[in-house]
Amino acid sequence: MDLTPRQAEILDFIVRHLAERGAPPTRAEIVTAFGFRSPTAAEDHLRALARKGAIELRAGTSRGIRVLDAALPGAAGEAANEPIPDGIPLVGRVAAGMPMLATESVEAHYKLDRTLFHPAPDFLLRVQGWSMRDAGILPGDLLAVKRTPIAENGQIVVARIGDEVTVKRFERRGAIVRLLAANPDFAPMRIDLEREELVIEGRAVGLIRDGGFSLA
Amino acid sequence: MDLTPRQAEILDFIVRHLAERGAPPTRAEIVTAFGFRSPTAAEDHLRALARKGAIELRAGTSRGIRVLDAALPGAAGEAANEPIPDGIPLVGRVAAGMPMLATESVEAHYKLDRTLFHPAPDFLLRVQGWSMRDAGILPGDLLAVKRTPIAENGQIVVARIGDEVTVKRFERRGAIVRLLAANPDFAPMRIDLEREELVIEGRAVGLIRDGGFSLA
DNA sequence: TTGTCGGCTGTATAAAAACACAGTCTTTTC
DNA sequence: GAAAAGACTGTGTTTTTATACAGCCGACAA
Incomplete structure (x- = not known):
């Protein structure tokens, strides 16, 4: 998976937001949490996380961020080798x-x-x-x-x-x-x-x- | 708490939605799931559930529904973060x-x-x-x-x-x-x-x- | 009988949110 | 040394979404 430190921070924020408020954050919420000045900063990070398989994005859906199990703390070793069917x-x-x-x-x-x-x-x-x-x-x-x-x-x-x-x-x-x-x-x-x-x-x-x- | 059967169905749907898609539903999603013809039907149910303490609503926030622990069956709450047993x-x-x-x-x-x-x-x-x-x-x-x-x-x-x-x-x-x-x-x-x-x-x-x- | 509650329909509208386009400035990686 | 990835700024536009207002109907309690 191999996230950059910044991406890991973003992912961590998403997970915490989910646990604390019961729903994933919006782009705007990520922007204020990190002090960004543009929604695109958040968007880009989400795209990167989705591309790397840490999250899943649902187009056109508010808070359409789904943290995938593989990204959760406690996720078993690197699944890189085994072709796990995704369910x-x-x-x-x-x-x-x-x-x-x-x-x-x-x-x-x-x-x-x-x-x-x-x-x-x-x-x-x-x-x-x-x-x-x-x-x-x-x-x-x-x-x-x-x-x-x-x-x-x-x-x-x-x-x-x-x-x-x-x-x-x-x-x-x-x-x-x-x-x-x-x-x-x-x-x-x-x-x-x-x-x-x-x-x-x-x-x-x-x-x-x-x-x-x-x-x- | 004492929910009506209908309210319990709505709450159940919210919990399921949360588990399946990682975020609470919108009013519109409740409407289509139950076949309502008006968003107010969903709104009213949410208000009733909030009044009865089963959920918490965050004003002005999309998917701002939070299922309160007291409403969860078994109140086990944290099921999603438990370490994975071997089956x-x-x-x-x-x-x-x-x-x-x-x-x-x-x-x-x-x-x-x-x-x-x-x-x-x-x-x-x-x-x-x-x-x-x-x-x-x-x-x-x-x-x-x-x-x-x-x-x-x-x-x-x-x-x-x-x-x-x-x-x-x-x-x-x-x-x-x-x-x-x-x-x-x-x-x-x-x-x-x-x-x-x-x-x-x-x-x-x-x-x-x-x-x-x-x-x- | 007059409420109040539960469960709805139907119509609007303002705000929230996703997301596209066009850039800038680094840091990697080939 | 050039391309690609990463980390952003800035400015929109279009959907989604929440939510108000105005009812209707049946059950049930005072």
Whole structure:
């Protein structure tokens, strides 16, 4: 990584700011903290830190600075040698027409033990709504998804119909696909493959839930 | 503190946002996450949370939301800065009288991103049986557990009664504790603390499921 | 019945913040 | 000895973001 002393100071300030005030600093805050006279000084430092992998910058986002684990004190030895995969991406809102793993829609990366899921997932997707309740898939859960365009009957898939991404149980009979919810309150979706387009984005291979045990 | 369910959802979202993206959300981000049509909805919720002491708002500051420790589950707060252990142990068969984390009963270690669960869990436990079905906890799931001897009403706990380890929703009224299943087929367990011994091993803070989406 | 609270919609607007462009002056590094 | 990196100054412009104002509706308490 190899930061210059000045860059280390800036990074240190960001980490302290985060701990003390609960959010990363803005360019302006860096400017006043260091007595700069131009926002570009802060901007340049941030770019340098991002380039060196100490932080991640989110374009167009206020306080869009993310301190990467590798930069945190206590980070294990220099990762320079080992090609550590940088984790499984959490895919956020998926824009119309955009491929699922477009970088713009990746909200975070999680380092997960690969042996946890079988097969290894390609991305995580946050579940919205109660439609898969009876399959133990609740809103807020992260669904681990293996990318694959093929699905077999009975599998839980991530499908896309036009702009809408949905998680459902897959069932195909000839040219008619039915996407079944695991909740009697939701009607099955019926897609005629000869008329409508259905894209299978992948298959659910696992699930992660953080807390959220508030509801029965 | 006493938040309404909706307020708790908002707070939960803020905490998750903070963990996933490294900064608190803006009003606009809350709006899109919850599907509101007006920024005021988010504003009002933030004001309510601030009034109730769950968060602190910094006027005129973007993402000026600070989650107060008192609001964090387990109030463990510093989870993000803890040294990385060599993984979270998966506790297997628990022998009678043995402490939960006895090395003999540890079956595996999984390396997990610490920002995935709040607070950070101390061990994983394989769920047996369908008694928590309606809470989205299915047999075979790995329950992430934070060790703590205290539980609050409504929380899902890992409890031990004699030799038996069980996962249930906790409810205490005076000296009477009821352990409630999330499945009408299972009767609540009733424990009189003055007569029987009940050990709370910890609180459920998350869940991991590998595949197992075979049942509806 | 008249509040007050919770949970919203809808419209504005001022301030905060990101970030581009154009330079200057060192210090490294090839 | 020239190019590249580092550490800045100075001046905008465009988005984001916070937040005010004016309501609506249902629940619940005095």
